[in-house]
Amino acid sequence: MPSLISPAERDYILKGIECNIRADGRQRPDYREVTLETGVVSQTSGSARVRIAGGTDVLVSVKAEIGPVLVDPETGDGADKGQIICSVECAPSASQQFEGRGADELNNELTQMMSRFLSHSGPAASSFLSTTSSSSSSSTAASTTAKTTSGAGGINLSKLCIIPGQQCWILYVDALVLDYGGNLMDAIFMGTRAAIYDTRIPKTEVQDLGDGQFEFEVLDDAEDTEEVAGREDMPLCVTLNKIGARHIVDASPLEELCTEAKLVVAVNRSGELCGLQKGHEGGIEPSLLLEMIQSGKTMGQSLIKQLDASIKKEAESDLAKRQRGEPVHKLGFFAQ
Amino acid sequence: MDRKRVAGPELSVAPLIEYPVDHKRWTPQQEKRHDSKRQPEDMRPIYLKTGLIGQASGSAYIELEKTKLACGVYGPKPVKRIGQTFSGRGLLTCEIKFATFSCAKRRNQMRDPQEKELSQILTQALSPAIRLDLLPKSAIEVYITVLESDGLGSCFSAAITAASVALAHAGIEMLDLVAGCSASYIQTGPARSISSGAESIPPQIFMDADLEEEKYEQGSIVLAYMPSLNEVTHVLQSGKAEGSIISQSVEHCVEACNKIYAVMHHALLESVKENQTQL
Numbered sequence: 286m287p288s289l290i291s292p293a294e295r296d297y298i299l300k301g302i303e304c305n306i307r308a309d310g311r312q313r314p315d316y317r318e319v320t321l322e323t324g325v326v327s328q329t330s331g332s333a334r335v336r337i338a339g340g341t342d343v344l345v346s347v348k349a350e351i352g353p354v355l356v357d358p359e360t361g362d363g364a365d366k367g368q369i370i371c372s373v374e375c376a377p378s379a380s381q382q383f384e385g386r387g388a389d390e391l392n393n394e395l396t397q398m399m400s401r402f403l404s405h406s407g408p409a410a411s412s413f414l415s416t417t418s419s420s421s422s423s424s425t426a427a428s429t430t431a432k433t434t435s436g437a438g439g440i441n442l443s444k445l446c447i448i449p450g451q452q453c454w455i456l457y458v459d460a461l462v463l464d465y466g467g468n469l470m471d472a473i474f475m476g477t478r479a480a481i482y483d484t485r486i487p488k489t490e491v492q493d494l495g496d497g498q499f500e501f502e503v504l505d506d507a508e509d510t511e512e513v514a515g516r517e518d519m520p521l522c523v524t525l526n527k528i529g530a531r532h533i534v535d536a537s538p539l540e541e542l543c544t545e546a547k548l549v550v551a552v553n554r555s556g557e558l559c560g561l562q563k564g565h566e567g568g569i570e571p572s573l574l575l576e577m578i579q580s581g582k583t584m585g586q587s588l589i590k591q592l593d594a595s596i597k598k599e600a601e602s603d604l605a606k607r608q609r610g611e612p613v614h615k616l617g618f619f620a621q
Numbered sequence: 622m623d624r625k626r627v628a629g630p631e632l633s634v635a636p637l638i639e640y641p642v643d644h645k646r647w648t649p650q651q652e653k654r655h656d657s658k659r660q661p662e663d664m665r666p667i668y669l670k671t672g673l674i675g676q677a678s679g680s681a682y683i684e685l686e687k688t689k690l691a692c693g694v695y696g697p698k699p700v701k702r703i704g705q706t707f708s709g710r711g712l713l714t715c716e717i718k719f720a721t722f723s724c725a726k727r728r729n730q731m732r733d734p735q736e737k738e739l740s741q742i743l744t745q746a747l748s749p750a751i752r753l754d755l756l757p758k759s760a761i762e763v764y765i766t767v768l769e770s771d772g773l774g775s776c777f778s779a780a781i782t783a784a785s786v787a788l789a790h791a792g793i794e795m796l797d798l799v800a801g802c803s804a805s806y807i808q809t810g811p812a813r814s815i816s817s818g819a820e821s822i823p824p825q826i827f828m829d830a831d832l833e834e835e836k837y838e839q840g841s842i843v844l845a846y847m848p849s850l851n852e853v854t855h856v857l858q859s860g861k862a863e864g865s866i867i868s869q870s871v872e873h874c875v876e877a878c879n880k881i882y883a884v885m886h887h888a889l890l891e892s893v894k895e896n897q898t899q900l
Contacts, residue, residue, distance in 0.1 A: 394741055396734065397735070557861050557864075559861050560858055562857050563856045566744075571853055574871065578868070
C-alpha cells in the first residue's frame with residue numbers, strides 16, 4: 286500500500302481517466318476480476334473469501350452466538366430483535382502501514398460504515414404503525430405481524446430472536462483484510478453477502494414453562510439449520526472515486542491516492558439506497574453527486590445479480606459433489 | 622481504569638419517567654412535527670456567536686434550541702508530534718467530544734468509536750474549504766464539545782457549521798464557509814410493504830429533526846455544503862430510501878445550507894464589529 290505518489294504518475298493516471306483508459310487497461314466503469322469462495326473456515330457459521338485481481342483479499346466470517354436482547358428503555362424497542370455486530374480489521378501482514386496502531390483509524394472508519402449500512406434497524410418504534418399495539422409489551426410477542434419496514438441492512442432481525450425480551454441470536458460479522466489492493470469497502474460487502482448466504486443458524490425449540498418462564502434448546506443437528514432470513518435484501522456497496530471531473534469504480538491503490546473525493550453508495554437488489562458516505566478530502570458538486578449516486582445504484586444492482594448467480598453456482602456445485610461423495614476442494618487463502 | 626477521574630457507574634440507564642395519564646407521546650402519525658410550530662422544511666432557530674473561548678485562536682458557540690455545542694480552534698502551529706514526516710500541506714485534526722451528560726444515557730469520558738468516526742468525518746467535511754496548501758509543516762486543531770445533544774444528525778451538522786465559523790474566526794484562510802444540515806425521512810402514513818401491497822406513501826422529509834423525531838426515522842442524511850462554491854464537502858446517509866427521496870433531500874439540504882450561510886455570515890460580521898469597537 287503506497288502512501289505517496291509522484292506528480293508524473295498522478296498526471297498519467299489523471300489524463301488516462303480523462304481519456305477513459307486506466308493504467309491496467311480498464312475503462313472507467315469497469316471492475317477488476319473478483320474471485321469468491323464460501324465456506325472456507327470450518328469454525329464459523331458461515332464464511333467467505335473475496336479476492337479482487339489487483340491484490341485486495343478479504344476474509345469475512347459470521348459467527349452466530351446466543352446473547353441477551355438489547356432493549357431501548359424508553360421506547361421498549363429491540364425486545365424482539367436479534368443483533369448484528371460488525372467489525373473490520375486490517376491484518377498487519379497486509380501492509381506495513383497497518384502495523385501497530387497504524388490501522389486503527391481505517392479499522393474504525395470501515396467498522397462504523399459497515400455497521401451503519403448493515404445494522405441500521407429502521408424506525409425505532411415500528412410497532413406504532415400496527416393499529417392494535419397499544420399495550421406494547423404484549424405486541425412484542427406477536428411478531429407474526431409482518432414487519433412493514435425492514436431496516437436498511439435487509440436482514441430480518443426479528444427472526445433472530447429466540448425468546449422475546451430475553452434471548453436472541455447475535456451475528457458477529459468479522460472482516461479480516463489479508464491483502465490490500467484498493468477498493469476495500471466493496472470487497473468487504475461482497476464478502477459479507479456471500480458469508481451471510483453461507484451462514485446456517487441452528488434451530489431452537491422454545492418451551493413455555495408457564496408464568497412467563499421460557500426455556501429453549503438448541504438443536505445440534507447439522508442438517509436441521511436455518512438460513513438467515515432477509516439475506517436477499519442485504520445491500521452491496523459501490524465505491525465511486527472522483528478523479529478530475531470524472532468518476533471511476535474499483536480504484537487501484539495508486540488511483541486511490543489521486544482521488545479527490547470518494548462516494549460509497551450502498552444499494553439493495555430493488556434499487557433502494559441503504560447508505561451513502563463521502564470520503565477523502567475533496568468536494569463534489571451537487572449535480573455530480575446525484576449523477577454518481579445514480580451510476581452507483583445501477584452498478585450495484587447488476588453487481589448483486591452477478592454475485593448472487595456466482596454464489597448459487599458454487600453452492601450447487603458443492604452440493605452435487607457432496608451427493609456424489611467426492612471431496613469438496615476449496616482454493617483456500619491467498620489463492621489466485 | 623482511569624484513577625484520576627471519579628468513575629461514574631459502569632452501566633447507566635435512562636430514568637423511567639412517569640407521564641401524566643393524558644400525556645401523549647409524539648408520533649409521526651399526526652403528520653405534524655414534534656415541535657408543532659415547525660413545518661417539515663423548517664429548521665430550528667440558530668444562535669451562533671464567536672469568540673466565547675478566550676484561550677483559543679478562534680471559537681464559536683452554536684445553539685439550535687436543545688442542541689448546544691462549543692468549538693475551539695487552535696493553530697496554525699508547528700507540528701509537534703515526533704515521527705511525523707514532512708508534509709507540504711497543513712495537518713487538520715478534529716476532535717468531537719460528547720460531554721458525559723449530553724445525551725439521554727451517560728457517555729464515557731473516553732472517546733468511543735462513534736466519536737472517533739465523527740471526528741474523522743468532520744475532518745473530511747472541513748478540509749476541502751481550508752487552504753491547507755498554504756500551511757506546510759503546521760497543524761490546525763479543532764475541538765468540539767457537545768454540551769447538549771438533541772438528535773445526532775442535528776448535533777453533527779451543527780458541529781460542522783460551528784467548526785467552520787470558528788476556523789474563519791481564527792483567521793485561517795478558507796475558500797468558503799461550510800454549512801451543515803441534517804434531514805430525516807419519516808413515514809407519516811402506512812408504509813410500503815411488499816406482501817400486502819397497501820397504498821404506499823413516500824416518507825416525508827423533516828429538516829433538522831430533533832431527538833424525538835429521530836426515534837421514528839427510517840433514515841437520515843447529513844450534508845455539508847459550501848454555498849458560494851456550490852460544492853458538497855460531505856454527505857452521510859443511513860437507512861433505506863428511494864433514490865428520488867435522496868435527491869429531494871439533497872436539494873432541501875442545499876437550500877437550508879444557504880439559509881444557515883446567512884446566519885454564519887452575520888455572526889462573523891458581528892465579531893468583526895466587536896473587534897473594531899474594542900480598538
